[in-house]
Amino acid sequence: MQVTETLNEGLKRGYAITVTAAELDEKVNEKLAEAQPEIEMKGFRKGRVPMALLKKQFGQRLMGEAMQESIDGAMSKHFEDSGDRPALQPQVKMTNEDWKEGDDVEVEMSYEALPAIPEVDLKALSLEKMVVKADDAAVDEALGNLAETAQDFKARRKGSKAKDGDQVVMDFVGRVDGEAFEGGSAEDYPLALGSNSFIPGFEEQLVGAKAGEEKEVTVTFPEEYQAEHLAGKEAVFTCTVKEVKEPVAAEIDDELAKKFGAEDLDALKGQIRERLEAEYAGAARQVMKRALLDRLDEVVSFDLPPSLVETEAKQIAHQLWHDENPDVEGHDHGEIEPSDDHNKLAERRVRLGLLLAELGQKAEIEVSDAEMTQAIMNQARQYPGQERQFFEFVQQNQQMQQQLRAPIFEDKVVDYAFELADVAEKEVGKDDLQKAVEALEDE
Known part of the structure; x- marks a missing residue:
């Protein structure tokens, strides 16, 4: 078997793979020899069918398997030896389309390699964490809203x-x-x-x-x-x-508190305060996450696989077009051409996605079975009465599993980065946090 490089330009790679007729014939013979002891044929005892007869009977069918296994083996060995990781599934095609038995098999393989990701010193990153305490006015406002719901x-x-x-x-x-x-x-x-x-x-x-x-x-x-x-x-x-x-509105008293499972009004206020501060903390985390990604985008630069950027830009353009045209539910519209802004955003997303994946891999971060199960259950609640069917659908759908796993993995990597970065807490008011969140939505 021979593998010859035909293209090495940026991240683009191309190789010509030749599997000789002798190698194919040898693999077919190996498969026949392996199966021979179990084969029965009229006129012969089990395991005694001559190899020549087996080859005539089954050789044609086994030749296709031998080709596929040889090519797959050559590709696996190439990636193992070169250390390349393809950005997308490699494109493989047979170049001698007039192939007949006894000829060598010639295959062309092309792909875009994932780039080498530079090291990042997360400890050198400085981040600010907004901390908001729930004041009495916020608790009273939330309490009033509860009273209205319990009218x-x-x-x-x-x-x-x-x-x-x-x-x-x-x-x-x-x-x-x-x-x-x-x-x-x-x-x-x-x-x-x-x-x-x-x-x-x-x-x-x-x-x-x-x-x-x-x-x-x-x-x-x-x-x-x-x-x-x-x-x-x-x-x-x-x-x-x-x-x-x-x-x-219901009276704000101990009786109202008991309706919501609290012992008395003070206990209910305490629960509301905890809930509000948890909400503030979640919003502050989103602000700090954006700041982290902005800093990483500034300090890290590397070549990006064009195919990944192109695919991401098309997805962004498509999603934004539907956001602007909510009345169009189907996808039978014309092709939506990504703009320069879409391409720029796609480059950022691909760069950060590859970087976070690298950080997570080096830190041996994984999404546990329990975390996946919880994510599936949370999603299943959107389909009342069909939770079991949704659960089974996800179990059988690798793409759906990846869609659920990706954000969990990303958040775990982000939390890992927060632990290493230099994070300074800053106590601010609710309005300041609200403005910071709104700024995220405007970008």
Whole structure:
């Protein structure tokens, strides 16, 4: 077997691989000899079929396997000897297309090699970590928002009309074709108008109702309604309104705290303070992560595989185009040409991606099975009722696994860099942190 370099330009590599006919024939014979003891054929005992007959019967089929194994072996040995790592799957094609049995096999292999990544002294990097304490005003604001979510209702003045957002307490009986149906009646039922908890169109017809009124509400059950005997049917509900109540925020007291699982109001405030400071810490980490990546982008420079940059630029251009055209859901639009800005951003992402991968590899950072399982479970929650199917889909899909693994790996490498870098804490206000986060979104 012969491997000859045909291209060495920047990161581009090209090689001509020749597998001789004698080598192929030898490999075929090896495969036949290995299988011979188990082969049975009419007229011969098991393991006694002559090699010449086996070759005539199976040689053609085994020749293809021998070719593939020889070429794969040559490629593996080349990468092992050269130390090259291809940026993408190497392109391999047979150059003597008129090949016939007895000829040498000639193959052309080309790829872009990953560049050598320069060493980075993470300890020489200086970073600032914003620290925000949750003040009483922020805790009180969050407490007020909680009270609104735990709203109560109090009776409106006698004769008041129900508004959207009010609660109507009523008795009702539903009928289809004049006959009451099972599950269509209730007494003293509290219905919040605008909650969309009833059949579409039901709640809107009760806006304007008063206590003591009887009101008929006519609706049509959806075609896909779970009760098949009601699906698509028109129903008339006779509603007797007993009370009209307006929403009021819950009292901020120990009772409210107990609704949210806290022992008392002070304990609830403590939980809110911890949650707020955890949110602030998460936002501050994003700001510091951007600062770290900016510093790495400044101090590290190396050649980039053009194919990786081109692929990344196209993905960026495609995603941004869809962000600007949210009404277009499909991908059957024309090709979107990356701009200079897209290419510049792609270069940054590829450079930092390769650098973080190198840092993680040298630090022996890995994503554990437990971390992957947690990531899959978090994603699966977006598909209620189909969690198991999603889990199985991810297990069988290597690309999806990589999409979930990549951000976990990146964050672990970033945390590793934070540990080594010179990090100075700076206490700031919530507004300062907010401005820093907004600045990230504007870039």
